[in-house]
Amino acid sequence: MASYGGVDLGGTKIQAVVVDGAHNVLGSSRHPTPTGGGPQDVAGAIEAAVRESAAAAGVASAQLAGIGVGSPGTIDGASVSGARNLPGWDGTFALADVLERALGVPVALGNDVQVATRAEHVLGAAREFRSLLGVFWGTGVGGGLILDGRPWTGRGGAGEIGHTVVKVGGARCTCGRRGCLEAYAGRAAMEGHVKKMVEKGRKTDLFRLMKERERTRLTSGVWAHALEQRDKLARELIDRAVAALGTGIASAVNLLDVEAVIIGGGLGVRLGEDYVRRIAEEMQPHLFLDYRPPQVRLTELDDLGGALGAALLAGTGVDGSLRQSGARHPVARP
Amino acid sequence: MASYGGVDLGGTKIQAVVVDGAHNVLGSSRHPTPTGGGPQDVAGAIEAAVRESAAAAGVASAQLAGIGVGSPGTIDGASVSGARNLPGWDGTFALADVLERALGVPVALGNDVQVATRAEHVLGAAREFRSLLGVFWGTGVGGGLILDGRPWTGRGGAGEIGHTVVKVGGARCTCGRRGCLEAYAGRAAMEGHVKKMVEKGRKTDLFRLMKERERTRLTSGVWAHALEQRDKLARELIDRAVAALGTGIASAVNLLDVEAVIIGGGLGVRLGEDYVRRIAEEMQPHLFLDYRPPQVRLTELDDLGGALGAALLAGTGVDGSLRQSGARHPVARP
Numbered sequence: 001m002a003s004y005g006g007v008d009l010g011g012t013k014i015q016a017v018v019v020d021g022a023h024n025v026l027g028s029s030r031h032p033t034p035t036g037g038g039p040q041d042v043a044g045a046i047e048a049a050v051r052e053s054a055a056a057a058g059v060a061s062a063q064l065a066g067i068g069v070g071s072p073g074t075i076d077g078a079s080v081s082g083a084r085n086l087p088g089w090d091g092t093f094a095l096a097d098v099l100e101r102a103l104g105v106p107v108a109l110g111n112d113v114q115v116a117t118r119a120e121h122v123l124g125a126a127r128e129f130r131s132l133l134g135v136f137w138g139t140g141v142g143g144g145l146i147l148d149g150r151p152w153t154g155r156g157g158a159g160e161i162g163h164t165v166v167k168v169g170g171a172r173c174t175c176g177r178r179g180c181l182e183a184y185a186g187r188a189a190m191e192g193h194v195k196k197m198v199e200k201g202r203k204t205d206l207f208r209l210m211k212e213r214e215r216t217r218l219t220s221g222v223w224a225h226a227l228e229q230r231d232k233l234a235r236e237l238i239d240r241a242v243a244a245l246g247t248g249i250a251s252a253v254n255l256l257d258v259e260a261v262i263i264g265g266g267l268g269v270r271l272g273e274d275y276v277r278r279i280a281e282e283m284q285p286h287l288f289l290d291y292r293p294p295q296v297r298l299t300e301l302d303d304l305g306g307a308l309g310a311a312l313l314a315g316t317g318v319d320g321s322l323r324q325s326g327a328r329h330p331v332a333r334p
Numbered sequence: 335m336a337s338y339g340g341v342d343l344g345g346t347k348i349q350a351v352v353v354d355g356a357h358n359v360l361g362s363s364r365h366p367t368p369t370g371g372g373p374q375d376v377a378g379a380i381e382a383a384v385r386e387s388a389a390a391a392g393v394a395s396a397q398l399a400g401i402g403v404g405s406p407g408t409i410d411g412a413s414v415s416g417a418r419n420l421p422g423w424d425g426t427f428a429l430a431d432v433l434e435r436a437l438g439v440p441v442a443l444g445n446d447v448q449v450a451t452r453a454e455h456v457l458g459a460a461r462e463f464r465s466l467l468g469v470f471w472g473t474g475v476g477g478g479l480i481l482d483g484r485p486w487t488g489r490g491g492a493g494e495i496g497h498t499v500v501k502v503g504g505a506r507c508t509c510g511r512r513g514c515l516e517a518y519a520g521r522a523a524m525e526g527h528v529k530k531m532v533e534k535g536r537k538t539d540l541f542r543l544m545k546e547r548e549r550t551r552l553t554s555g556v557w558a559h560a561l562e563q564r565d566k567l568a569r570e571l572i573d574r575a576v577a578a579l580g581t582g583i584a585s586a587v588n589l590l591d592v593e594a595v596i597i598g599g600g601l602g603v604r605l606g607e608d609y610v611r612r613i614a615e616e617m618q619p620h621l622f623l624d625y626r627p628p629q630v631r632l633t634e635l636d637d638l639g640g641a642l643g644a645a646l647l648a649g650t651g652v653d654g655s656l657r658q659s660g661a662r663h664p665v666a667r668p
């Protein structure tokens with residue numbers, strides 16, 4: 001039976017898996033993402049993670065039938081551009097070609113969030129739906145679309161639900177614009193907001209909890225802990241984030257009328273079912289067809305979703321049409 | 335050569351055409367939409383318009399190979415629900431069945447805006463694109479989607495870009511919610527806003543121009559005239575509408591990354607190319623991938639777009655797959 005590699009390339013870690021055609025994980029490996037250097041160094045770390053996961057699976061990496069990589073940034077064919085969470089990756093880098101030469105195996109690229117959405121569709125929480133929006137609530141707010149059973153990537157950059165404007169002239173976003181959903185709900189933007197509030201004299205235990213956990217950022221775990229301890233500022237900001245998510249997701253549902261919304265990401269998974277219900281409640285008043293809201297669910301695949309979805313890019317036989325229409329361009333073009 | 339009927343069912347008029355397989359208009363007829371009675375009366379007026387346009391084309395209506403109807407409201411198979419612009423149509427009415435019995439010809443239903451979007455894709459301003467968003471700026475703000483060359487209707491209710499929330503807690507919309515794009519850009523909402531401003535003592539020539547034109551509403555023509563006369567309030571409200579359109583459309587583009595946006599509708603067509611350019615300019619600061627905005631264009635088919643698009647629903651041979659996957663459910667389901 002053929003085996004396939006899948007790589008989830010994140011800002012902090014590189015998760016690789018090797019799976020068989022039935023998506024069983026045969027081996028896996030995790031490396032920290034290089035924090036210095038450039039794309040070539042990141043490619044080297046990916047290569048190492050793939051080789052290790054193949055070894056763990058008992059296959060030579062050159063024997064893999066294909067490798068898929070889910071990457072941040074904009075995917076255009078074999079290249080990744082503007083992956084700002086990765087070191088020195090403001091420009092364009094031919095990641096697929098470099099990995100193909102290094103590993104001797106065909107490599108397909110996909111957007112990390114899109115790939116994780118597809119994993120939930122094929123293997124996870126959204127198996128029975130033909131259309132869905134995946135919302136990954138973490139450092140930023142990413143989105144992925146499955147329409148009529150297939151990934152929708154537009155011209156390669158679809159899914160940026162985090163940059164839905166929910167309030168004209170509103171809060172400053174990490175992208176530099178104003179009023180984006182991510183400006184209210186993204187962990188990075190929320191941390192910036194907390195700092196400003198503290199400078200203005202507001203009290204919070206968030207930074208004390210951060211230090212106790214030996215973190216340098218307000219991680220999902222820190223936020224969850226602060227909520228459990230009824231930290232007032234944490235609750236206010238999470239409430240604001242949930243309201244913004246409900247608004248932005250409802251607008252997307254009004255436009256697309258998908259069957260389901262799947263909530264994942266660091267904060268989504270950490271805060272769990274209760275918050276998925278709260279997001280659904282916040283969507284409700286903004287839904288145009290409010291008598292039949294979409295199903296709103298938590299992701300099921302958690303940490304491995306991105307890597308499993310990336311392996312699907314390499315063509316694990318679930319959806320032959322995806323591969324035939326070009327795994328690098330998951331949506332067929334004229 | 336087979337001929338087909340197409341009907342654009344609007345709040346004020348019913349436009350019927352008969353076309354050949356190459357979309358040439360062989361005959362047409364226009365009736366006012368009944369203002370009283372109920373769905374059965376509207377169906378009667380549609381029947382009369384179809385018979386007249388067939389007579390003008392020199393064919394018996396029973397010889398048409400099929401008839402398509404573009405309707406407001408929610409389309410579910412052979413029924414139309416909640417078409418609030420039409421008399422007594424709050425509930426569900428089996429329009430396709432009633433027309434099939436009356437005319438002896440298969441009838442397919444589609445959403446009016448979706449159908450007009452498809453007409454622009456097949457015959458009009460968006461012929462060279464595989465993905466586009468149609469935005470119809472008139473009494474309300476309607477949207478239609480073509481993705482990967484085919485209409486996307488979701489669960490039957492997709493395209494409600496007018497109910498994208500552009501400002502949480504913002505202006506009251508005609509749908510009862512707050513902050514929708516339509517609350518700022520829809521002609522009905524704008525007229526309500528003008529009235530409030532006048533009550534508060536603001537001056538405007540809008541209502542004087544309305545009376546000169548013997549209108550009972552602030553029509554697109556009245557707005558255009560007021561703009562030409564540099565009416566200050568009219569300019570303010572149109573500027574606000576254009577800004578809201580730019581914001582809402584940019585959010586949709588961030589999510590879907592379509593190749594093109596087509597602007598139509600009463601106000602869109604009346605204000606024309608200059609305002610299409612202004613909408614594109616207002617989109618720009620909100621576009622996530624701002625270095626490659628979509629093409630933004632004016633519709634080409636004007637008044638007949640809806641009826642020509644409806645005729646496409648009846649299967650004029652351009653896209654066999656649409657018909658095979660069920661003209662009544664343009665997007666294939668599992």
